[in-house]
Amino acid sequence: MIESLKKQDVRKRCEEALQKAKEYQHVLNAVVTFYDIEEQLEGLNAIREDAPLYGIPVVLKDNINTKGVRTTASSRILDNYIPVYDAHIVEKLKAAGAVIIAKSSMDELGMGGTNRNAYTGKVNNPWDVTRISGGSSGGSAVLVASGAVPIAIGTDTGDSIRKPAAYNGIIGLKPTYGRISRYGVIPYASSLDHVGLFAAAVHDAAKALTVLAGRDDRDMTSSYEAVADYEKAINSDIGGKRIAVFDNVLEAIEDSRILDNFKQLCETLKKRGAIVEHVRLDDSLMNALVPVYFIISNAEATANHSNLDGIRFGMREDGDTMEEIMIHTRTKGFSSYVRKRFVIGSYSLFEENQEKIFRKAQKVRRKIVEELARVMNGYDVLLAPAASTVAPHDEDACEEKLSKTYLVAENHMVLGNFSGYPSMSVPTGFLEHMPIGINMTAHPFDEQSLFDIGAAIEEETGLKDKIAEVKA
Amino acid sequence: MxxxxxxxxxxxxxxxxxxxxxxxxxxxxxxxxxxxxxxxxxxxxxxxxxxxxxxxxxxxxxxxxxxxxxxxxxxxxxxxxxxxxxxxxxxxxxxxxxxxxxxxxxxxxxxxxxxxxxxxxxxxxxxxxxxxxxxxxxxxxxxxxxxxxxxxxxxxxxxxxxxxxxxxxxxxxxxxxxxxxxxxxxxxxxxxxxxxxxxxxxxxxxxxxxxxxxxxxxxxxxxxxxxxxxxxxxxxxxxxxxxxxxxxxxxxxxxxxxxxxxxxxxxxxxxxxxxxxxxxxxxxIRSIQQSLPELPRERKQRYEEQYGLRSYDADVLVQNRELSDFYDAACQYSKEYQLLANWTITELTAALNKANRKMAENRCRPEDLAQLVTMIKAGEISGKQAKEVFADVFEGKDPKKVVEEKGMKQMSDEGALLAMVQEVLDKNPQSIIDFKNGKDRAVGFLVGQVMKASKGQANPAMTNKLIQEELKKR
Incomplete structure (x- = not known):
């Protein structure tokens, strides 16, 4: 999509993107803040026209700090927060010529998978506005799926890019932990947070990763690993590629139509010369994914968000003492959903609980990662359906049920966050006019395998650049 | 307790x-x-x-x-x-x-x-x-x-x-x-x-x-x-x-x-x-550990063992690193370690306090103080003269030049002093008699006469010694 956009006039394509996002707003509710793009268009004069994203309109999830532009993380407590600095990736995007048109809605502070927990309200799915976008990067997902922009930035702590990507029929990439700097990204859980992106085509995703990736000295977890020209290197000839099918997930999916779509894909990949075999992870470890995720993510989150106290920035509720100001601000500033997660996180860190809850969760996380490494040994990617259903209707989007479907089929992608392995969702078809997709996980820093196999899938499905028509 | x-x-x-x-x-x-x-x-x-x-x-x-x-x-x-x-x-x-x-x-x-x-x-x-x-x-x-x-x-x-x-x-x-x-x-x-x-x-x-x-x-x-x-x-x-x-x-x-x-x-x-x-x-880690500077306890030990300083003096010096560094520098120019320590601890510190200067503002050069101490020890100047010279050394002047300018170089040439002593004895026969009669103060009078004749430049200790020897000979 980027290459075809580049045939249009720069101003025109950016203005059209902004225009579309604005038109769709009352239907999708995807945007928190629209940009005035004039300044950025002028700024392009200082950028070479052959810069990879020259004049390409993009959207940022609203937890990406933008100097001078309101950044709320879809939380009331940051409703008036205007960052004093740009996130590392904002500098990178600007240097590459990208034009930011909007900051997109998300589940408050990244907590949630539906995007119903946003301070500005729920985000609707462009394929069927009575259904959820998924989250937490829901706004970014639907702005790509509706064709407003070719690239949108998201973040992924559990599956917050890859799940909404699947629900919206687009590419969702969460690269290796440390591949993209997190400096300036409002966190959820530091050891699980990844910056990633949405695109309507594999080539665009690969191009964007090359722009965003690379060492940043301000993020000690960012990697020195060299950054490839992933797009140029894409090779959709996947003969000999070794693909491991994730049986635990297949077993947990009830809808046979999803399974049929997946089996068909596997046959297609085999026909293209890939070696497709079946693997399974230890069941008890699979059942531990959700509890381990909840404990670690919320323990880190409760500390990460202790800075939101009303003292130095953000909203402030009055009080007679500093302590009162903090209590009142935090009580009013966070939704009860977020406060509940803080309580869970805090509880697991109490001295009397820490060993048997938080530390144990960390140990189980390590066991899970070792198990993942074991089953992926000898394979290029681990492959599974991204979700057990299409995007649910708003009223059906119930989280946190302890069924096998929920524990395994709906949450297996958190493996990519536990391990830091790169992982990508790719659309593979439609079920009753709603998109469905698969998820692939590769070895650390082997994003190229994801792009190669993704490109092959795209060639087979013909879903490249497929976007929803939104009736504004 | x-x-x-x-x-x-x-x-x-x-x-x-x-x-x-x-x-x-x-x-x-x-x-x-x-x-x-x-x-x-x-x-x-x-x-x-x-x-x-x-x-x-x-x-x-x-x-x-x-x-x-x-x-x-x-x-x-x-x-x-x-x-x-x-x-x-x-x-x-x-x-x-x-x-x-x-x-x-x-x-x-x-x-x-x-x-x-x-x-x-x-x-x-x-x-x-x-x-x-x-x-x-x-x-x-x-x-x-x-x-x-x-x-x-x-x-x-x-x-x-x-x-x-x-x-x-x-x-x-x-x-x-x-x-x-x-x-x-x-x-x-x-x-x-x-x-x-x-x-x-x-x-x-x-x-x-x-x-x-x-x-x-x-x-x-x-x-x-x-x-x-x-x-x-x-x-x-x-x-x-x-x-x-x-x-x-x-x-x-x-x-x-x-x-x-x-x-x-x-x-x-x-x-x-x-x-x-x-x-x-x-x-x-090793390179950091190996390049640690000398620590106060080590320095104190060095002062006591190598320089023979009294424990109290070593402590006083070590507690003030800048003063101690000055002392160490001065020790490169003189082996009169205890005398140097005394001058550093008392005279230099007192002068700094009086001038309201910090060590960082100190103008006195360690080699000059060392020189001064050497001159005292060699009997080239008297202790009293040294204090006068120090006032200028404190301002950064070379003690040898100060002594020269003030013409206060001490006369320590034994031959010249002896001639002067003989002359004074010849002129004061009564004092010789007094001495022989057990009046020791006569010596003091005679030393004073030599000092007077030398315009204060005679080395008092040496003069005293020579007078005693000559008196016994007469």
């Missing part, structure tokens, strides 16, 4: 780095409020910590000097609590893996040398500074994020004097290392003292109180002693000591309660996820 005092000390010491522990904002003291801060120091959303390598280096130096074992795998943890001087709502510290453990510091006590064991030394970041006034509270974030080491001793001290000696010892040591400014009055070194009493050393530890924020070494001793009085009075009356945090009130000369310690606070420590463990290069 009716009770034994048991003292353990925690010292927070700001490291002398250019930038902060986890951000690139400058470390400065006395700058305009909130001018040395960036988004990290203010705990803005999305910021991440980046470990200051220089701070790690300084911490390794301190840990080595404290004879601690170094943990080459550097890890940090979060200490969680809400307070308005703590921007992130947690402090990054080293709870579970301090950089140094199990060391000691040697102090001098009345009973001789004593080792105070060090439990741990770890790195962490400082908080912001708060100012409370009638309108409310003002916060200056300049200090927020300044690198600190916390040094925790075992409860090995038994008196206020030992506590003061320990703090003084650490202070000079850290200063020599160049690790910290150690200015207690400016807060770059802060001292919390834990004190409990017990009947005998066989009894278990009593309930302790913590005295916070002592701002001078003399106050450490005073606070311990007044807290001993307070606690012993309570115990004498059959009361119980409450576990609390106190401060030392200089005006009242007593400790005052700040707050009760109601059980310990749960800081919910857990590993800092944004700093993955850093494996330090063993060769790097």
């Amino acid at each position: 009716k009770y034994e005092t048991v003292i353990g000390i925690e010292i927070h010491c700001e490291l002398k780095t250019k930038t902060k522990m986890f951000s690139s904002a400058p470390v400065a003291f006395g700058e305009q409020a909130n001018s040395c801060v960036n988004e990290i120091d203010l705990g803005h959303p999305g910021t991440l910590p980046c470990v200051n390598k220089k701070a790690v280096e300084l911490a390794i130096m301190a840990a080595t000097a404290l004879h601690c074992e170094i943990d080459s795998l550097v890890k940090f943890d979060r200490k969680n609590y809400y307070y308005s001087d703590l921007p992130k709502g947690f402090q990054i510290t080293q709870q579970f893996h301090p950089i140094g453990t199990g060391g000691y510091v040697e102090i001098d006590t009345e009973q001789g040398k004593k080792r105070i064991r060090i439990n741990r030394i770890h790195m962490e970041e400082d908080t912001a500074k708060q100012f409370h006034n009638e309108q409310g509270t003002l916060i200056d974030f300049n200090r927020a994020g300044t690198p600190l080491v916390e040094i925790v001793s075992e409860a090995d001290m038994r008196s206020g004097a030992e506590a003061a000696a320990y703090v003084e010892n650490l202070r000079t040591m850290l200063y020599y290392l160049g690790v910290s400014d150690v200015k207690m009055e400016e807060g770059s070194m802060r001292c919390d003292v834990n004190i409990s009493l017990r009947r005998t050393s066989d009894d278990p530890f009593g309930v302790k109180t913590e005295i916070k924020n002592l701002n001078s070494i003399s106050n450490v001793q005073k606070a311990v002693e007044s807290e001993y009085e307070r606690q012993s009075r309570i115990l004498d009356e059959g009361g119980v000591i409450l576990q609390e945090t106190r401060r030392y009130d200089e005006a009242q000369k007593t400790t005052v309660s700040m707050r009760m310690k109601e059980g310990s606070v749960d800081y919910k420590y857990f590993p800092e996820p944004n700093i993955t463990p850093i494996q330090l290069d063993e060769a790097w």
